[in-house]
Amino acid sequence: MNIFLYRLKRAFHKRGTVLVVLLIVLGLFAYQLVVVPQGTGTIAQQRVGEEHQQHGQSQQAEVAAGDGETVPFYKMNRGKAHGGEQHQDQQPHGKQAGQQVYEAEKEQEQQKQQLRESQQQQQPQGEKQAQVDTLTGLKNSRLKELLLMDSETFGRRAAAAQKFYNAVFDIFLKGKPSIGKLNKYKTEDRIYHAGYDGPSEIVFTEEYLRGFLQLSGDEVSSLKQSHATVVENLPKSAPGGIYKGNGIVYVGGGKFNWLALLSIKSLRSLGSTLPVEVVIPSEDEYEIDLCTRIFPALDAKCILLPHALGDTATSKFQFKGYQYKALAIMVSSFENVLLLDSDNIPAHAPDYLFENEPFKSSGLITWPDFWRRATSPMFYEIANIEVTNERVRFGYDDRDKDLEEVSFHDRKGTIPDPTSESGQLMISKRTHSRELLLALYYNLYGPDYYYPLLSQGSDGEGDKETFLAATVALGSPSYQVKKFLNAFGHFNLEHDFVGCGMGQYDPVEDYNLELSKKRREQLSKDLDQDLPPLAKDPRILFVHANFPKLNPVTLKEEGKVFESNGERLRLYGPGMAKRVGYDFELIQWRNMHFLVCELKIELSAFNGQDYSTVCKEILDQLDHLERTVKDNERD
Template identity: 45%
Template sequence: MVRARWLARRHRVVTTLCLALSLVVLFLLTLSFDWNSEASSSLISVKNPDDSCGWLPSFLCNWGSQQPSSSSSEPYEPKASNPSGSPKTGQPTNLPESDKRKLEYIRSYYTKSKENKQRLEKGQKFYDGILNIVRSAKPESVLQQSYPNGQMIAERYVMRDESLRTYSKSYLSGFLELSDKEFNDLKTSHDYVIDKFPEKAPAGLYSGDGIVFVGGGKFNWLTLLSIRALRAEGCALPIEILIPTIDEYELQLCSRVFPAMNARCIYLPMQFKGEQSSATKLEFSGYQYKCLAILLSSFENVLLLDSDNVAAYAPDHLFKKNLSSRSVANVKLSQTELLPKYDETYGEYHPQSHQEPLDLDKIPLHERLGAIPEPSSESGQLMISKNSHMKELLLALYYNYYGPSHYYPLFSQGAQGEGDKETFLAATIVTSKSYYQVGKFVDALGNIRDNNFNGNGMGQFDPVEDYNWQKKKEELRKTLSGDEYYEAIGKLPKPKMIFVHANVPKLNPWTMKNKFDTVDENGNRYRLYGLGMRERTGVDFEGVVWGHMDTLLCVLNLAIDAFKDIDRKELCAEIKEHKEWLKSTEHTLE
């Protein structure tokens, strides 16, 4: 009898302990869900990034397991306060706890998988060799950037007309002045990289198709918004985001939100060997990140998108056409302003060879053999195959690394918009690789305020549809001419707008409100892109975008550094008010 009572009492104690433990586990699971209680109602479903853990808190999942060694693939730190993300010599010391947690998560990606670790080590060796070539190729002379006749003024590109200025060799030679020493040093540097850069990457370093962004800082929000738009349109391509510095690395985004959207952050310093790497002797900033993002991504075929690009529909089909084996770029609205001397730096200058007298002052330089074509390129959307165009990519990296000091002035001659816009196309032509430049001009998108047009973005067209459109026009040209030809091509279905490059203003709802982009001092609201977007994209594009903002910031209530100092209730009140206004004016769209 005594033993029976004792067994019953022990049974009750054990039952009580089990029930208590179950309640504790349930409470912890509830906490893990709490940060995103409404995620299930959205296209985004946020989960623990470690697939083996599922929804378990990490300390329960990893309890008793061997923790990754911090000595394996140890990253070195970028300069703490330098937005360029340039690395410094030496291992990180005295890091704040928040940065230590970031580095622990970053390392875990490479230590949890043998395949990931092997790819990292293979890449580190390859990238170190490439950056050593770039560093060794530094031109001896510093470009003085002398403009005896003043800098060029960027002009809108239009179809050739006799009344317009001809961008001939003599005209383009009248701005930037290069001394013989500057030219010879630049040519020596260029010859060196052409000789040293490999044609191919190591086998197994890259595979598959994917989209790449440059994130970090304010661009994290824009990248998130762009990815949300892609996923909402049914895009299934994997995505990688280059994050230059540890300060710009948002742990919640990179460990939870992006992985739930089949996207992954690439921490720039982790991709190099450490304090002995050639990267520690180089400074990266601005446009140079685009080449690095493509180079460091795991994809063989890449669609590079600026973070301020928003898709009108899914771009997956772009990889299924023969264009994926080329370099594909959109065009801009401006003329090409390249200095003719550039052609001579790579040995492809073609002198006059016409048998009869020919006035070359009446012929645009960029219509001549071997020249970079008009109009100027847009690098906000770029497709490239690393299998067939690796040397082109490496040459573009070289152009951009020495861009501010040498190649940007050479390509733009001081004109507005100087940057990486010609570097990819120039590298393609120099390396004799195939490319496709979208023929349909970008659409200037904007609105009318105070009787003036305000440009707020650019509409970019589907390169596959553009290619088919151009082929059909070529076929019609074989049988038709004059008005009959133009009437026939007018009946052809035109390429659809696939991306909106929302470059000015950026799509930050709070900044746009404060700068009176979407609402003026009197409370009058405006559409950024006018009334023609439904005709261009098939939907109320702005209404859709503001719906994404509402989902990310107000429904899911995601913590984003870009809005950490802004009252979320006020922010969401503005988003909802503008979203409702867009809905109420949808009937005014064309």
């Protein structure tokens, strides 16, 4: 195009500049008409963004149907959601409208599917494989183009970041443990499954915790030397220019892409304007349409982990599972990060967390898990952490004050009880870059060494303890939310509680309430009289919908949204509106409807089912949730 304009200018140079300018303008206009619609970028993103905005405005709206009954917004487009249209004169009214459209289209779709299957059966196996290879090649080719464009755009930052990662990974290799796996236990018994907020038959004393994972003196000395090598060589800070601003980070990929999308949709509906980065662990898990069209429309960006790390760093370690969280924080472009599990959905916009206490002064915020801490006392020897006999904590709600035996993790120098729940984590790479890198070291050598040391085979072994452990090891500040988590779920027909998720509380409100409690305690001492305790609790800020995950396909396949008698149920039971402030479950299924039925998004998480099939399940569950709205308003 530039060559064409240049030649045009030369040809008409003697005719005057006015004619040239007119021709250039006409040429650019024609170029826009021809080229831009072929892409999947700006125009497609605007369409998704506009539909998202319209959905946010109409989500609460209801319209009157032909029979006079009030119908939720999503039912009015039930036929349209499946791609069907009817003549106005033939369109049925009331409750049966959407269902009749759906049944007719379902029959047509079944006929089409039978025809496709028949054609596939007649197709030679070699041709089928050739088609698969062609599609795979096209995807890989397109992905390479996108990564090349990304490299050209962020080249200098990427080069500086990869140089930094390479240097850090070299330090980790120098500190590689030189002993065998830690798998020797004193007996076959494991640590008692003790909830932090309940009575415990056993006090987790130092003596008790030394009765499980066993290390020899030589093994402790060897690990201590490896640990010291890493700590002594960790850079004090990251290079300037590779991190800036505040943002939210998810680990996506495969089935987690859908969950991250649902969480991001909720963020935007709540009014959050924080930028988002979704780290994709491998090329196989990178979904091009999602990363180039859908996520950008929601101000979210995919980061392909191997591409971000670079070939040199990637070749030094094999990554998997729990290691991705620390890696995701490291490769994200944000200086201050709110890390969310893909199945963690904010109940309110979290933007203000970065600008308030306790994050401003602590630089790291963790949230509690259900269990008492089971970290081996030998970890403190290996990490060169001094633990004294001074008692500085007294258990949940200070209920252990009168116990003669002292829980090991109530002593000064230890990681505080309870264990951490890493479905959400806040960290500043300006103040806690060394802590982040040490946590990454713990995770890279976690399965064989640091996970056993930090959890001794107890519940929830994995990355969740590494961030706070690294911060304590380096003597840095942190804030652990004091308000204990809320267990979400429902009671089934057999009156058994079925847990479905966790509610985690607002750290800003938690921090301010803790200050108020301390002032009240001091006032009580000054007045020499007992004052009534504060009754207020912080609000729930995050819903970690971890089991089962909110995937409409797997929820139906596994029967999670059905009672034993076949009737549909609310996963989160009654009272959720009072706990969170609105009908959380209904809103999530409405968001599913928007993404699947209106935008017609199809992802690998749906196990090959097309959007119309998934949409049918979403509509059926929405019908049930609408009918039971009043149940959600009671306790």
